[in-house]
Amino acid sequence: MYHVSIMGTGSYVPERVLTNYHLGEMVDTSDRWIIERTGIRERRIASGEETNVTMGGIALERAIENAGIRREEIESLVVGTNTTEPVWPSASGHIANLLDLRKDLPFLDIQAGCTGFNYALSVGEMFIKGGQYGTVAVIGTDKLSAITDYEDRNTCVLFGDGAGALILKKATEEGIIRSHLGGNARSRDLLILSKKDGVGNGYIKMEGRKVYTFAKRAMVESCFHVLDPSGTAGKKELRALFEQVTKIIPHQANARIIMGAAEELESRLELPDGEAKNKMIVTIEQYGNNSCASIPLALDLSLRSGKLKRGDLVIFVGFGAGLTYAANLVRL
Numbered sequence: 001m002y003h004v005s006i007m008g009t010g011s012y013v014p015e016r017v018l019t020n021y022h023l024g025e026m027v028d029t030s031d032r033w034i035i036e037r038t039g040i041r042e043r044r045i046a047s048g049e050e051t052n053v054t055m056g057g058i059a060l061e062r063a064i065e066n067a068g069i070r071r072e073e074i075e076s077l078v079v080g081t082n083t084t085e086p087v088w089p090s091a092s093g094h095i096a097n098l099l100d101l102r103k104d105l106p107f108l109d110i111q112a113g114c115t116g117f118n119y120a121l122s123v124g125e126m127f128i129k130g131g132q133y134g135t136v137a138v139i140g141t142d143k144l145s146a147i148t149d150y151e152d153r154n155t156c157v158l159f160g161d162g163a164g165a166l167i168l169k170k171a172t173e174e175g176i177i178r179s180h181l182g183g184n185a186r187s188r189d190l191l192i193l194s195k196k197d198g199v200g201n202g203y204i205k206m207e208g209r210k211v212y213t214f215a216k217r218a219m220v221e222s223c224f225h226v227l228d229p230s231g232t233a234g235k236k237e238l239r240a241l242f243e244q245v246t247k248i249i250p251h252q253a254n255a256r257i258i259m260g261a262a263e264e265l266e267s268r269l270e271l272p273d274g275e276a277k278n279k280m281i282v283t284i285e286q287y288g289n290n291s292c293a294s295i296p297l298a299l300d301l302s303l304r305s306g307k308l309k310r311g312d313l314v315i316f317v318g319f320g321a322g323l324t325y326a327a328n329l330v331r332l
């Protein structure tokens with residue numbers, strides 16, 4: 001089996017900023033409520049012309065430049081997304097066309113709610129580990145503003161738009177170590193697209209409390225799975241594995257879910273207060289929940305700002321509609 005390294009990253013967010021104050025003029029909410037309950041101050045909203053395809057395309061161009069490769073070197077493209085309109089042909093094909101990637105390039109979309117990026121990354125990982133391709137591009141991109149009901153205060157304060165991309169390459173040293181993919185199809189009705197008054201496009205409808213409870217537990221479970229895939233490690237051993245992790249990049253859905261998961265990790269592993277919380281990378285304040293983009297965007301921002309560096313051991317952990325959840329253990 002081959003190793004898989006992350007050669008480069010890129011990201012893109014739209015220019016338009018939608019603050020909590022703007023939302024306070026649209027629905028019955030307040031800056032204070034949103035900050036306290038979610039940790040979000042503002043989010044980016046795509047313009048009419050921008051789509052998951054255009055945003056993903058820019059993120060990929062930036063990742064190609066960052067990796068220092070030529071675009072012809074990309075042998076396959078995997079895109080995690082939920083907001084392609086019309087739903088087919090796939091966003092990946094549109095992006096391949098937009099960027100003039102190789103004419104015979106295989107491309108596919110993964111639709112797994114906000115876990116789409118973690119799932120897509122694991123597909124890219126397997127393509128390389130299995131020897132099928134040497135260079136794979138992975139994108140997470142979503143325009144949630146297109147499926148957000150701006151009359152529903154339960155959901156509209158949470159979501160934003162953006163994209164992030166990675167270039168994966170066959171390597172001699174360990175990079176993406178392993179992934180864990182989880183699912184709970186019985187809970188599919190907790191987070192769905194639903195036509196408003198039976199007409200038009202679907203909008204996000206969510207049982208927030210139930211998703212919240214699921215998310216905290218699922219994130220912890222997935223972190224444990226990637227650290228200890230056989231599930232045989234005792235508490236001490238698991239704690240030692242966890243202590244080697246430099247940072248965790250969680251899906252940015254709610255700062256309270258992230259800190260709640262960290263508390264649960266601290267309690268289950270009997271870690272000192274703050275040990276897991278301090279590992280959490282949180283970018284939600286400025287970007288809200290932009291679904292498949294949230295993890296690759298946070299990764300790119302963290303690498304470019306020096307918060308993360310090559311050699312760090314990092315867990316990407318996500319959850320979302322489906323319900324799905326997943327984690328990837330990565331040596332940067």
Ligand code: UT7
Pocket residue numbers: 028029030033034037038114153154155157191206207208209210211212215253254257289291319320321
């Ligand atoms: O990518 C995955 C997608 N989704 C998620 O991860 C979301 C997971 N869930 C959450 O993040 C949280 O459940 C929310 C942020 C959605 C809600 O926070 P909460 O602490 O679970 O609040 P709640 O739903 O229990 O509602 C508490 C109160 C309710 O009022 P009453 O019934 O107590 O009078 C809501 O009507 O807050 C009210 N409320 C609001 N008030 C002001 C709900 N949304 C708002 C709002 N502004 N935007």
